[in-house]
Amino acid sequence: MTPAPLLPPVPFAPSGLSGRAKRFVEVDGIRVPGQELRRHRDAWLRQGIPAAEIDRAAAFQDRWGGLALPPAPFYEGGPRVLDADCPEGSADGGWSFSAGSCRVSMAYGFMIGPDGAFGIDAHRWTPLHECIDGWVESLALAAHAGRWARTVTRIRGRAVESVDLDGYEPVPEVRGLTDTWWRGEDSLVALYRGEAVGLDAPQCLEAQVYGGLDEWGLRGG
Known part of the structure; x- marks a missing residue:
């Protein structure tokens, strides 16, 4: 066998x-x-x-x-x-x-x-x-938000600078520096700026907006 x-x-x-x-x-x-x-x-x-x-x-x-x-x-x-x-x-x-x-x-x-x-x-x-803990937290949050969000919107390039974060609060566990996560009333926003800064390439800016989240979807742990 x-x-x-x-x-x-x-x-x-x-x-x-x-x-x-x-x-x-x-x-x-x-x-x-x-x-x-x-x-x-x-x-x-x-x-x-x-x-x-x-x-x-x-x-x-x-x-x-x-x-x-x-x-x-x-x-x-x-x-x-x-x-x-x-x-x-x-x-x-x-x-x-x-x-x-x-x-x-x-x-x-x-x-x-x-x-x-x-x-x-x-x-x-x-x-x-x-x-590195913050990076792992960000991966976990992306997986969680993607599973529970009703909508996921990707915004690229200079349009990212116009994303309105008024009323949002930073997500502390991701310990963001160049990259950050933000929590709103029913949505999460991930801002990925690292490639734009590190490569001098503003076209590489990206935001991902996870919408339609309930309380569990916003926090989940």
């Missing part, structure tokens, strides 16, 4: 996430083997990489390494698998490391910056969220 194939393990959501993001990680994510960074520690130290930066990348790997989540609605889906790598120094003395490989060939990569922000490294470093 042929044994059943082994399935990737169901991931356990890291602490500190909202209930909505916790469900998203554990229901929609899978965990695949991630690389062990600490085995490179001595070699990286010899290359002049500070011990604190190696420890920072290793801590990211312990918490998020090997987690594969469904594609994001922008940024060509985001990282395929969250996975740290060797820290890289920049001209200003800061250190960053990869947050995971791209799903397709792209003009930028996904990085964790010197202050822990998650962002894209394009023509310039562009932080999207204060931390």
Whole structure:
């Protein structure tokens, strides 16, 4: 009798996430083997990489390494698998490391910056969220809103600047920087500015408006 194939393990959501993001990680994510960074520690130290930066990348790997989540609605889906790598120094003395490989060939990569922000490294470093947790929260919110909204409207280019957010409040759990989420009376608005800023390409601005949401659809965790 042929044994059943082994399935990737169901991931356990890291602490500190909202209930909505916790469900998203554990229901929609899978965990695949991630690389062990600490085995490179001595070699990286010899290359002049500070011990604190190696420890920072290793801590990211312990918490998020090997987690594969469904594609994001922008940024060509985001990282395929969250996975740290060797820290890289920049001209200003800061250190960053990869947050995971791209799903397709792209003009930028996904990085964790010197202050822990998650962002894209394009023509310039562009932080999207204060931390990787904020990125995961944004993915969970997009999946939740898309499931419960009666309408989804996409606005592109300079027209995004005319989106009226009067009466809306920022969604704090996504910890938005260049990208933000906003909650209104019966709708959610996601503003994706990262490519426009990082690539000097205003045509890449995008807003997604999720309308017709009830209280559960607006919050859901």
